[in-house]
Amino acid sequence: MAAPALSHLNHPDVILSRRKAFEALKAELSAKASLPSLPIEGTVATAIPELDRLLAGGFPSGSVAILEGSTGRWSIAVGLVSAMTRRSLVAILDDGALYPPGLADAGVCLERVLIVPVRKALEVARAADILLRSRICRLILMPAIALRDSIWARLATLAHRNGVLLIVMATRAGTALSAVAELRLHCALERIIMRGTHGLWGGFAGFELRIDLRKHKHVLPGHQARVRALSS
Amino acid sequence: MLLCVDVDIEPCHPEPVEGWEEMLDALDAVSPLIDDVRPGLAFLEMHGIAGDARAWMMQARSVLAGFGSVLRLGAGSNKIAARAAAYVADGSICEPGSECELLALLPLTLLDIEAKVVERLALLGIERLGDLAALPHGPFVRRFGTAAARWHELARGIDRRPFVPRSRAIAIEASIFGEGRAVDEAQVFFALRMLLARVCADLERCGKRAGALHLALELEDAQTCTFDVPLAMPTAQERTMFDMMRAKLEGATFESAIIGLRVQARQLEEGGEAQALFGADDFDPQRVAVTIARLEAMLGESIARATTREAHLLEERFAYEPFELPRKAMFDRTEAPHELVPQLRLLEVREIAVELRAREPATVDGQAVMQCVGPWRIAERAFTISPVTRDEYDVVLEDGTFARIYRQNTHWYMRGVYE
Numbered sequence: 001m002a003a004p005a006l007s008h009l010n011h012p013d014v015i016l017s018r019r020k021a022f023e024a025l026k027a028e029l030s031a032k033a034s035l036p037s038l039p040i041e042g043t044v045a046t047a048i049p050e051l052d053r054l055l056a057g058g059f060p061s062g063s064v065a066i067l068e069g070s071t072g073r074w075s076i077a078v079g080l081v082s083a084m085t086r087r088s089l090v091a092i093l094d095d096g097a098l099y100p101p102g103l104a105d106a107g108v109c110l111e112r113v114l115i116v117p118v119r120k121a122l123e124v125a126r127a128a129d130i131l132l133r134s135r136i137c138r139l140i141l142m143p144a145i146a147l148r149d150s151i152w153a154r155l156a157t158l159a160h161r162n163g164v165l166l167i168v169m170a171t172r173a174g175t176a177l178s179a180v181a182e183l184r185l186h187c188a189l190e191r192i193i194m195r196g197t198h199g200l201w202g203g204f205a206g207f208e209l210r211i212d213l214r215k216h217k218h219v220l221p222g223h224q225a226r227v228r229a230l231s232s
Numbered sequence: 233m234l235l236c237v238d239v240d241i242e243p244c245h246p247e248p249v250e251g252w253e254e255m256l257d258a259l260d261a262v263s264p265l266i267d268d269v270r271p272g273l274a275f276l277e278m279h280g281i282a283g284d285a286r287a288w289m290m291q292a293r294s295v296l297a298g299f300g301s302v303l304r305l306g307a308g309s310n311k312i313a314a315r316a317a318a319y320v321a322d323g324s325i326c327e328p329g330s331e332c333e334l335l336a337l338l339p340l341t342l343l344d345i346e347a348k349v350v351e352r353l354a355l356l357g358i359e360r361l362g363d364l365a366a367l368p369h370g371p372f373v374r375r376f377g378t379a380a381a382r383w384h385e386l387a388r389g390i391d392r393r394p395f396v397p398r399s400r401a402i403a404i405e406a407s408i409f410g411e412g413r414a415v416d417e418a419q420v421f422f423a424l425r426m427l428l429a430r431v432c433a434d435l436e437r438c439g440k441r442a443g444a445l446h447l448a449l450e451l452e453d454a455q456t457c458t459f460d461v462p463l464a465m466p467t468a469q470e471r472t473m474f475d476m477m478r479a480k481l482e483g484a485t486f487e488s489a490i491i492g493l494r495v496q497a498r499q500l501e502e503g504g505e506a507q508a509l510f511g512a513d514d515f516d517p518q519r520v521a522v523t524i525a526r527l528e529a530m531l532g533e534s535i536a537r538a539t540t541r542e543a544h545l546l547e548e549r550f551a552y553e554p555f556e557l558p559r560k561a562m563f564d565r566t567e568a569p570h571e572l573v574p575q576l577r578l579l580e581v582r583e584i585a586v587e588l589r590a591r592e593p594a595t596v597d598g599q600a601v602m603q604c605v606g607p608w609r610i611a612e613r614a615f616t617i618s619p620v621t622r623d624e625y626d627v628v629l630e631d632g633t634f635a636r637i638y639r640q641n642t643h644w645y646m647r648g649v650y651e
Contacts, residue, residue, distance in 0.1 A: 047568040071634055074575035074651035083568035089520070097577040099648065100538035100550040106573040111558045115536045116527060126530055134523035136516075189632045192603055202605040204626045206574050207634065207650070229572035 044139070044165055047083045051076065054213055054225040060182050061138070062163040063217075064156045066173045069187035072209040073169055075229040076187060077141055078106045080167070085109040088138040091131050093118045095143050105231070121145040125155070128166065132158035144170030144177065156180035184215035190226065206230035233307055234395075235263070235276040235288050236314035240302040251299060256398065258295045262288060267311075268398040275311055277395055285325045310391035316342060331389025336362030343383050349376070361387040399502060402438060406430035407494035413452060414490040420449075420481070425474055427495040432470040435497060441466035443499030445473060447480075450492035457486060464521030464557060466501040472518040479525035483532065517557050524555060544610045545620065546578070546636075546647060576636060578648045584637065586644040593627055593644075596637060603628040607639075626650075 008014060043058035052058050059065050059080060067073035081103065084090050091114040092098060104110055114137065118124045124145050131140050132155065153176075159166040168177060178184060188210045195205035206229045213223045237259065241252060252271040259266055265277035278288055285307040296303055306318025308326035316334050317324040319342060326334050335342075338361050340350045358364050364372075364387040373381045385392065406427040414420045424447075435442060443466040447459040461480050467473065477495075524535045536552035543549045587595040592604050606625035613619050624638040624647070634650040 047570055048572060049570065071632060071649075071651055072572075074577060075572040078575050079569075079572045086566065086568055097579060097648075098538075099546070099576045099578050101540045102573065102575045103538070104540045106575070107569040109558075110538045110540070111556075113537060114524070114555055115538060115552065117531065117533050117536070123531060127527055130523060130526050130530065134519060134526075136520045136523050189634065192628050192634065194603065194605065204574075204605055204634075204650075209572075227572055229574045231574055 044080065045083060046076070046080045048076075048079055048227060050225045050227050051079075051211065054211065054219075054223055055183070055216070056219055059165055059167070060217060061165050062160045063182035064152075064159055064166045064168060064177075064180050065183040065185070066144075066168050066170055066177060066181045067185050067187065068170050068173055068214075070171055071189040071207065072187035072211075072229065073185075075106075075209070076185070076211070076227075077167055077169060078103055078108060081113065081139065081141065082107040084139045085112040088112070089114060089136055090139045091116055091137040091141070093124055093127055093140070093142040095119070118143075121147065125151055128155055129158065132162055132164050132166065135162045135164065137164065139165045139167065141167050141169065144168050144173060146174070147176070149176040149179075152176045152180045178215070181215060182217050184213075186212040186214055188212070193228070193230065204231065233278045233285065233309060234311060234314040235278050235285070235292065236304075236306045236308070236311070236318040237274045237276065237292060237296075238304040238306070238315070238318045239272045239296075240304075241272045251301075255296055255299055255301075258299075259292065261295050262292045265395070265397045267395050273315075275314060275395065277397070278307075286323075289323055310389075311393055311395075312342070312386045312391040313389060332365065335387060335389055336360065336365065340364065343386055345379075345383060399500065402440070402500060403496070404431055404434045404438070404440070404442070404500065405494060405496035406434075407492065409450065409492035412491075420490055420493070421474075421478060423493050424477055424495070425470075427493060428470050428473050428477070431495055431497050432468055432473065435468040435500075438500075440497075440500045440502060441468045442473070442497035443501060444497075445477065446496040446498055447477060448494040448496075449486070449490050450494075451486055452488040452491050455487065457484070459484075461525075462521075464517035466499065467518060469518075472522070475518075475522040476525055479522050479529055482526060482529035484529075520557060544612055545622075546576075574650045576648045577651050579646055581645050581647060584644050584646045586637070586639075593625055593637065596627060596629055596635070596644075596646075599629040599631060599633075601627045602630055 042061050043055065044061050045052050045058035067077055081090050081092070085108050089112050093116045095118060098115065100110060103113070116127050116131070118127055124142055125147055128140060128142050131137055155166060158164075168181070170177065173181065173184065190208040190210045192207050193205045195203040208226060208228050211225045211227060213219060214221050239252070239255065256266055256268055256274060259274065259276060263276040263278055263281055267275040267277070269275065276288075276292070281288065289305045289307065292305055293303065304318040304322045306314050306316070306320070306324050306326070308314035308317050309328040309331070312335070313326040313331045316331070316338055317326040319338060320334065340353060340359065340361065342361065353359070353364070358367070364384065367384065369381070369384055372384055382392075408423055408427060414423060431442075443463055445461040445463065447461065449457045451457065459480050461476050463472065463476060527535050535555045537555045538550050538552055540550050584597050586593045593601050595601060604625055604627045607623035610622045610624065611619070620640070622638045622640050624636060626634070626636055628634050636647045636650070638645055638647055
């Protein structure tokens with residue numbers, strides 16, 4: 001029996017369809033690899049299912065994570081604080097903008113939150129250093145400030161060594177901070193959710209956020225999640 | 233038989249409270265067992281002491297005569313009876329079996345219950361202990377909670393509160409003088425460590441723990457600097473004490489060299505330290521206290537915790553108070569909410585330029601308002617010289633900023649942004 005002719009394999013249509021199939025397979029495999037079906041160990045769950053799914057279980061403990069964007073990042077951070085105050089102390093380095101009733105509405109146990117008043121960049125860095133070394137809090141929230149690369153590296157090392165999650169709130173993270181961070185999330189306002197009608201009879205019910213994963217140790221960047229923040 | 237000593241002193245004033253300790257020391261001559269309930273109120277256990285109630289009261293009066301305070305003494309079979317006797321008239325005795333009769337006409341305040349509960353009971357027509365005792369036990373406890381069971385019993389002259397004798401006053405301290413002068417930090421810390429080792433050895437020998445430390449530094453220029461160092465939990469551990477002392481001294485500077493140190497253990501308590509069985513998710517209170525002391529020394533400000541309250545103005549809906557360790561266990565079984573809540577961030581209040589269209593903000597600092605809700609009027613302090621009337625709006629600006637703005641008089645201000 002004669003062997004089948006292989007010349008048709010070089011036909012442009014075959015090559016095109018083969019390339020398409022290959023691209024589809026590559027996309028499928030990369031998608032599977034980037035979002036593990038089982039949660040990664042050593043993560044801090046946020047109790048927000050969409051976010052935990054995006055992060056394959058939650059925020060990586062013992063690391064520096066950055067929450068970027070102009071709207072929504074504090075809503076996400078406070079969601080995590082709410083989950084964390086159920087089992088440990090949390091520290092917030094406050095530059096004066098904190099609004100505690102918002103935290104209470106989000107279910108945060110306020111008596112387990114250390115509010116550290118900080119005004120200068122040096123104070124922020126030193127306070128974070130003391131808290132990381134002490135290991136009294138599992139989660140520390142701090143504002144992004146201009147610090148030397150070596151200081152960010154030291155804070156990241158301390159966070160890693162002591163198993164503390166250090167979340168930095170930044171509108172846009174700088175190069176040094178991005179380099180040491182294990183996780184970068186960008187939050188963007190998708191739409192406002194209104195309650196009732198316009199004007200006096202209306203009210204702000206919340207907003208929908210789009211969260212872009214920009215950096216993760218175990219998950220390929222580029223994935224997104226949509227979450228809602230609704231006022232109680 | 234118990235003897236009640238009710239002294240008319242102001243509890244908030246520090247000096248009379250110090251005097252109170254001296255009064256208790258003087259009362260040791262009347263009975264070795266004294267229950268120090270609060271400054272101004274103590275009970276003396278007179279069982280087995282020679283004499284009768286009149287003689288005991290006379291002796292108590294003579295030992296306290298030098299203090300010049302107004303005294304009320306009473307005797308009874310238990311605490312409530314003795315206190316009621318002192319309340320009725322100085323020198324009264326409540327004979328066993330006559331407690332109900334004596335208590336019936338006395339006010340509810342004798343039970344040391346909250347003022348708002350007394351008010352609630354008064355609204356129901358219960359103003360005397362006799363009225364309370366006459367209520368059916370079950371329905372009263374169901375209505376006012378488990379604490380009400382105790383009030384009901386007390387009103388009937390039954391007092392199950394334990395008699396807690398106060399501990400003996402022991403002075404545990406160590407000092408070092410005449411060993412030269414310390415000019416650098418390391419020398420001071422070395423001396424401090426040595427003194428703390430001595431104090432801890434004494435504490436261990438007495439089976440006690442210190443709840444606070446007092447450090448006095450004698451300087452070469454004849455000045456004395458003192459530091460009070462409260463400990464998160466009473467302890468006899470040298471390391472914890474040293475960490476706390478060092479954290480407290482971190483920001484301190486002195487005009488001249490140190491020539492003497494004295495460390496005193498205060499707030500002494502009996503017994504050992506409580507240890508958690510499963511330490512993984514628990515925190516160490518001493519470590520928290522050391523960290524807070526270090527942060528406070530570095531920042532020069534208190535580490536706070538927030539409390540919320542009902543108020544109309546945003547800035548009055550919360551307050552900060554010094555951080556204290558939560559009394560409840562750290563592990564909380566309640567589940568965290570599964571939804572996010574928008575967070576308002578308070579910006580420094582600044583005036584903004586707002587253009588109106590149809591009596592609503594149309595632009596804010598030149599940016600078009602995409603969505604606007606409000607106004608919500610807030611009128612506060614209407615009867616004061618500085619009344620506050622505001623119209624608040626939530627606006628979404630064209631750059632995506634979602635802000636809370638308000639108008640006060642004719643000016644517009646930015647209050648915060650939702651993040």
